[in-house]
Amino acid sequence: MSTIRQWEKRPTFSKEFKTRAGMITGDNSKFIRLWHEPSLSGTGFGFSNRDSAKVSGMKRFPYSKGGAFRRWYGNNEYVVNWQEDGNYMRNYRDSSGKIAAHAFNLDYIFKAQVTWSEISSGIFSARLCPEGFLFDASGSFGVIPKKYIMFQLGFLNSKVAQYLLKVLNPTMNFQKGSIGDLPVYWEENTGVSSVVKPCVNIAHKDWDTAECSWNFICFPLVAHIAEHNPLTIWLILLFTCLIRITSSPPSQTMAT
Template sequence: MGSGHILVYAFDVLIQLYVAEGFRERDAVELILRNNLYGLDIDKRAFQLAYFALMMKARQYSRRILNKHIKLNVYTVPGEAGISESDIKLLPMNFPDQEKAFEDLETLVTNFKYGSDLGSLIEFKDIDFENLKSGLNTENISLFDDDIRKMVCVGELLQQKYDIAVTNPPYMGSSGMNKILSDFVKKYFPNSKSDLFGVFMERLEKMVKSSGYYSMITQHAWMFLSSFEKLRNKINKQTIVNMLHLGTRAFEEIGGEVVQTTAFVISPADYKNYSGSYVRLVDFENHKLKEEKTVAVIEKENTDYLYTTTQNNFTKIPGQPISYWVSENLIHDFVIGKRMDEVVTPKVGLQTGDNNYFLREWWEVEHDKIKFDAKSIPDAVESGKKWFPYNKGGSFRRWYGNYDYVVNWENDGQEIRNFVDDKGKLRSRPQNTEYYFKEAITWPLITSGGLSVRYREYGSIHDVSGMSAFSDNVDVIYYIIGMLNTPLGNNILRILNPTINSQIGDFRNIPVIVNQKYEIINFVQQAILLTKEDWDLNENTWNFKISPLI
């Protein structure tokens, strides 16, 4: 619940609903506090702020509310209380079912042992809280009475189902989690373990009734990245009711953040053929514009950034990205086309372990120690050369170019293959070596300026950032390069992954409708030839002959 902003806003909404049903405001206030609003947090200061904010909001509508001593349904999640199994059995409490009560109390104590780390991710099932509350309502006081009461209250909140669950969850990648949290999410939330916001998406879905809704604002990574594919598979069996795809700077007043965010409402129920509404705000540069554009949608003005589509369309695209803006014709291409990896073979390449040590720009080393035209590993070894062209990706450039680096691959990469750290652990990864020195399709890992695909002549070793794909048929290579260097090729990649990193997995999923006549091959060859001539006019290239100005 954080410091309670969502609870306070929900209070205002609920007051309007109660008044519309004929309740007096002061009566509605008490009903809302007792029956409608629930919140949890692991931070005691956040809890205190939320409690205060909620009571002040209640005071706005009812002057006497502070005199009623209402206990709010907001709590901090209990942590290690130092209560043992033997302590529980010594509690002087009388329960209708004493054996069941002690069993349930043990479950609560065990699960809340790491409550300060796990918070509301903790789940309870089949605990008889009515039985526990009957025993706790006695006048008996024990050393651990307050701790037990709190565990029972919070445990009940974590077990019951809600009509609506809303949160701005914590954002934390797996690398930032401590061991307790990391082990927990790996075991209980394997589909969303990459980031805590994804874990909370699954947790909230479990907390609401099948007829209910859960709403969140998260990073948009879950919509596209392969690490969240299993999570998307689950969500596409539910119903996305609506979404504001906010993009960056949605909250500029509080820091100008550049995190890509999305806000959504989802129902756990699968409403077949439901057309969800998606507002695409990623292209609007600040929070004020995003707000104005959202208001325009609410007021039903004509907008070209409002999309409606069914989730069935997402399942037709490999990886099931939430690509709501894609046209029916393009979705049809995914259905009828071949996957890219059925046409060419995408492969990642060499990871040296230390590029500063093993790489040089070609002009930094002795020219006669470079083998520019090796066609295979045996050819490279037989040459006796130390340095070989290295495809590292590079800047935006289509068709041909970025022949800048050479790598130390002397004696079949002997030094790289045996490169270890201080503890003797191998640092390098010479992957897919059977594809080294082959001609290829290549594109850079980072595509912030758009997709740029090039032809790579034989003779190079490819890097993990110089993404590459291979075919024994050079006409196929030309055909794919031509297809991908179109605006449509760039758009398809953005459908599969709109981040700036174009991974091998995204490339594999691009649909290819093969034209057996390869009518574009001649145009592609001309483009490559012209771009090669342009590249070689640069005096920093190894094929430079003479300046065109002379």
């Protein structure tokens, strides 16, 4: 009963902030690519607004498209054709003559937002999406002022939010309405933001240690390889392989 009363007293997420579903391109195979498929020379990273992105002449820009369970940061794998402020996509007609692309959220693209995957295996996960991104329908997002973004990201990844979401939406689908109905909690000298920031930084560094990141330079083991003798390197590789094998589900282990 106390949970319900607290819920009734607090404003909802959608009233204090905004929740949005990302855009529908109308033809993903035409407009969306994995970031490593096209030339990086035509991809624009880090633009903070539409005007600067437009005058840059870049063809593609980072595209938040949901993805697997991952908290705090990551799943940045796609780029979308948004040349000249999306002029081609916004005017492209399909075989029936209709303009299929819509829901562009023009006031919110290229700004830092909190995003999440629409479909999950059951556990909700939210991430910080930095400046420079556009958003897909499968990667809904919350428009939160910068001074509150870390606290609210921490709340969305908390056990409290997990519990409330199970009450609101006991499915694997987390659309903007589900998040919008959550009660809002505010920071009152709790120090939550100071805990969340390191989580985001660690997740960011972790994402960049893999080749799936466009900021990837080299594997951590290789970066420090000069510090170890051959026997140590061999043991590290052996234990890494053993950990991956023993932590894999039975079906994956057998397939290997």
